[in-house]
Amino acid sequence: MVLLDVKGLSKSFGGLKAVSNVSFTVREGIIKAVIGPNGAGKTTLFNLISGVLKPDSGKIIFKNEEIQGLEPFQIAHRGVSRTFQHLRLFPGMTVLENVMMGRHIHSRSGFFAGMLNMPWTRREEKGVRQKTFEILEIIGIADLADKEAVSLAYGQQRIVELARALALEPKLMLLDEPAAGLNMRETADIARLITKIRDMGVTVLIVEHDMSLVMNISDEIVVLSYGEKIAEDVPLAIQKNEEVIRVYLGEDDA
Amino acid sequence: MSVELFFQYIVAGITYGIIYAIVAIGFNIIYNTTGIINFAQGEFVMLGSMIAISLTPYMPLLLAIILAVIITMLIGALIEILFIRWLDSPSVLRMIIITIGLSILIREVALAIWGENVRALPYFTGNEVSSISFGGVHISPQVLWVIGVCTVMVLILQAFFKFTMVGRQMRACAANREAARLCGINAKNMVTLSFMLSAGIGAVAGCVVSPITYSQYNMGTGLAIKGFTVAILGGLGNSMAAVVAGLLLGTIESFSIWIMPTAYKDAISISILLLILFLRPGGLFGSKEEMTLKEF
Amino acid sequence: MRGRYLHITLLSIFVVAVQVITQITDTTYYLTQLTMAAYYSLVILGLTLLMGYAGQISLGHAGFFAIGGYTSAVLTTYNLIPYKEKAIVKVMASMGMLQMREDLYGGQILNLHPWIAFLLAIAITVAVAYVIGIPVLKLKGHYLAMATLGFGIIIYRIVLGTPLFGEADGISDVPAFGLLPGIEVSGDMSMRIQNYYIAWVIVIVAVLLLLNLIDSRVGRALRAIHGAEDAADAMGVNTAEYKLKTFILSAVFAATAGVFLTHFNGGIGPSEASVMKSVRYVAIVAAGGMASIWGALTMAAVLNFLSLRGYFGSYDDAVFGAILIVIMLFAPEGILRLPVMKNIQRLLRFKPSEGSDGAS
Numbered sequence: 038m039v040l041l042d043v044k045g046l047s048k049s050f051g052g053l054k055a056v057s058n059v060s061f062t063v064r065e066g067i068i069k070a071v072i073g074p075n076g077a078g079k080t081t082l083f084n085l086i087s088g089v090l091k092p093d094s095g096k097i098i099f100k101n102e103e104i105q106g107l108e109p110f111q112i113a114h115r116g117v118s119r120t121f122q123h124l125r126l127f128p129g130m131t132v133l134e135n136v137m138m139g140r141h142i143h144s145r146s147g148f149f150a151g152m153l154n155m156p157w158t159r160r161e162e163k164g165v166r167q168k169t170f171e172i173l174e175i176i177g178i179a180d181l182a183d184k185e186a187v188s189l190a191y192g193q194q195r196i197v198e199l200a201r202a203l204a205l206e207p208k209l210m211l212l213d214e215p216a217a218g219l220n221m222r223e224t225a226d227i228a229r230l231i232t233k234i235r236d237m238g239v240t241v242l243i244v245e246h247d248m249s250l251v252m253n254i255s256d257e258i259v260v261l262s263y264g265e266k267i268a269e270d271v272p273l274a275i276q277k278n279e280e281v282i283r284v285y286l287g288e289d290d291a
Numbered sequence: 292m293s294v295e296l297f298f299q300y301i302v303a304g305i306t307y308g309i310i311y312a313i314v315a316i317g318f319n320i321i322y323n324t325t326g327i328i329n330f331a332q333g334e335f336v337m338l339g340s341m342i343a344i345s346l347t348p349y350m351p352l353l354l355a356i357i358l359a360v361i362i363t364m365l366i367g368a369l370i371e372i373l374f375i376r377w378l379d380s381p382s383v384l385r386m387i388i389i390t391i392g393l394s395i396l397i398r399e400v401a402l403a404i405w406g407e408n409v410r411a412l413p414y415f416t417g418n419e420v421s422s423i424s425f426g427g428v429h430i431s432p433q434v435l436w437v438i439g440v441c442t443v444m445v446l447i448l449q450a451f452f453k454f455t456m457v458g459r460q461m462r463a464c465a466a467n468r469e470a471a472r473l474c475g476i477n478a479k480n481m482v483t484l485s486f487m488l489s490a491g492i493g494a495v496a497g498c499v500v501s502p503i504t505y506s507q508y509n510m511g512t513g514l515a516i517k518g519f520t521v522a523i524l525g526g527l528g529n530s531m532a533a534v535v536a537g538l539l540l541g542t543i544e545s546f547s548i549w550i551m552p553t554a555y556k557d558a559i560s561i562s563i564l565l566l567i568l569f570l571r572p573g574g575l576f577g578s579k580e581e582m583t584l585k586e587f
Numbered sequence: 588m589r590g591r592y593l594h595i596t597l598l599s600i601f602v603v604a605v606q607v608i609t610q611i612t613d614t615t616y617y618l619t620q621l622t623m624a625a626y627y628s629l630v631i632l633g634l635t636l637l638m639g640y641a642g643q644i645s646l647g648h649a650g651f652f653a654i655g656g657y658t659s660a661v662l663t664t665y666n667l668i669p670y671k672e673k674a675i676v677k678v679m680a681s682m683g684m685l686q687m688r689e690d691l692y693g694g695q696i697l698n699l700h701p702w703i704a705f706l707l708a709i710a711i712t713v714a715v716a717y718v719i720g721i722p723v724l725k726l727k728g729h730y731l732a733m734a735t736l737g738f739g740i741i742i743y744r745i746v747l748g749t750p751l752f753g754e755a756d757g758i759s760d761v762p763a764f765g766l767l768p769g770i771e772v773s774g775d776m777s778m779r780i781q782n783y784y785i786a787w788v789i790v791i792v793a794v795l796l797l798l799n800l801i802d803s804r805v806g807r808a809l810r811a812i813h814g815a816e817d818a819a820d821a822m823g824v825n826t827a828e829y830k831l832k833t834f835i836l837s838a839v840f841a842a843t844a845g846v847f848l849t850h851f852n853g854g855i856g857p858s859e860a861s862v863m864k865s866v867r868y869v870a871i872v873a874a875g876g877m878a879s880i881w882g883a884l885t886m887a888a889v890l891n892f893l894s895l896r897g898y899f900g901s902y903d904d905a906v907f908g909a910i911l912i913v914i915m916l917f918a919p920e921g922i923l924r925l926p927v928m929k930n931i932q933r934l935l936r937f938k939p940s941e942g943s944d945g946a947s
Contacts, residue, residue: 109817109820109821110820110822110823110825118821119821125821127810134807138811141808147805148805150803151804151806152796152799153799154799161804328732328733378916385919387644387728391869392910392912393908395911396905396908396909398904399904512862516740554747555744555748557741557744558744561741562737565722565738568722572726
């Protein structure tokens, strides 16, 4: 079943076409990667899907509903979570609290309930805390729960972001260069976690530079170049695709 | 409304408008080099006129004004050196609060020195009742002084930023501080200079307008918010547009007295500020993209 | 959470202790300023939530204080006697919404009951905060600061220029506010102790509500917005709505303080709406450490008390200007977080709450 259907998406900045008439689909339960040389429009595509940018034309259909033009928080409510290329953890908050933010859309307490500290809000908070701990266990960082998130090592922060995105219990998870700045061992850890998340039933769309990571874990790959889609296939076929080799590998040493 | 009255309103609008424009340019100069909105901008105008008033008994008017402008410029430099220069990439909130605090302190010091009395510089030529007639429209010669001096000042500023080395260096800092630094421009000194420059033009404006509007220790806040309105109307950082916007606001304000009680005059111009902020934060003449181009 | 109630209990004990001490030392006249300081603290508590937790500056909170105070003052002083035969006045009278009293010269005054006036004041505040808040909170940095400053000046100019609001004289002869039979907010000398407790009970309740809120799902979301707005957005937090609700809540705090203080003082003047008042509130929030309820409360009580007792003399405004500069230059985290203060706390074996939220 198709979970995400991107149809003829375009976005320009001034005169520059960052994303030009890009279409592809993401089936439920797979890991799909978007790759391409620098300036290919990957990040713009990502920001369009997550609602940070509004497309000039085209449609983004998620679970049979058009979501282009919605605000990021509305898209999150529909079951899409994301991580950031440049880490965006909440400063001054523990790992637990950071990941608890992922449970925001699954809890209800508002201003009045919060101020009055109603019994049901206390129960709800307890539930959120419990569920968050379960997620920390799954991701394997339960021992870091009480540490301040932004004081952790870079690789650990990436994992906390992953846990936070998972806590939202998304149908689709968008990962923006999850291995950026990581060494090989950390990259392997992240790869294992992403596969684990896929196996839990979460569909993953990933933008990544690290070719080996992409080739190892992706089920399908979309290749962008200068804002246009030039190929879409399984990893093995992409590796043999001549045009991809020409535009992508010719520029990057991966 | 008679034609004469109509032109009286226009003239009043231009007189106030050009003062607002000078305050707005003061905002822009500092904003362009630092990214800071200096909430104490109005206090420079007050200081310029008050110091000049205190000096007039001891020297000729022109000398008093020149000296007052220089002193205000030194105060501007001192403020930058004492309170701004050594802060390491402070947050916007922090800078806002510091400059607000400065404006209060300057005002309170002025209150301690000069008291609550309303003062004024003498008319540059003639006196309160002298007027020049243009086809039935009576204009005080001081109005011509205000318009003339401010226009010349705007032109000199333009030339300064276009043709002099220091002016170009300041523009380079505005465009890209890091790159300017690499080219050997001392960005910190440029910031000091921008404070001096904006204090200086504020002081000049304060002196020329003092005979008409009078001066008081607390005149700064009102001028600052009007000047900011004008700066926003013209698009923050765009000084030529600020002149147009200043004249526009001055004229609107001047005509508003006709339909609303005078007591609400300030409320009207501030409502314009709010409307512009809500509808077109890039200014009347600017687009969002132009906002990012911090050219003088 | 236990710490929260412990601190509240300590605060309550302290409030009682202060009253007892003034009784023993025969300095009960201090209670008047302590009562006023309590109401001003209420404004500052609300502003702390807005500035420290939601990260939005407001240089116009005196405007909301004034909206509360002036609405209440107008409604409870406007004499309805000339209209008492009008149907609507009769209906209101029969519903108990009006009260009859005598003015200083024995004349009859029929006016709206303070409770009704209070509720209307809050309703108007919510409406204004809502209408202003939607566009204003889209702005950031300097724009937000100037827009809120502009809002404050507009309110100031309106109360100063409108005969209904008494122009430069303000409104006087505002009646006492009978909260419950036997309990009323009034500046009457005989009611001094009672009013001290009314004010501080309100503050204690406000502190409790805010601490609860900060420790809740909403407080977590607010801190997330403050720390990384785009990430909070991506987690499904409707950041605009949260900012707006916080803005309205803090406006309601300010308006409530305005209503009560106006009844306590028996009047209100335009200086309560002035820019300097708004700046003063911001100064105290900054001195308290921005995101610290206890820091803000401490600074609010101490600085307002000193100011009201006239310790700063004619340098009152200058003192607050200087506080702003000194705090922002040397202790942007607030006085209570300076290393010196940390050491003092350790010496006193007072265990400071961990983390930067200041609430335990």
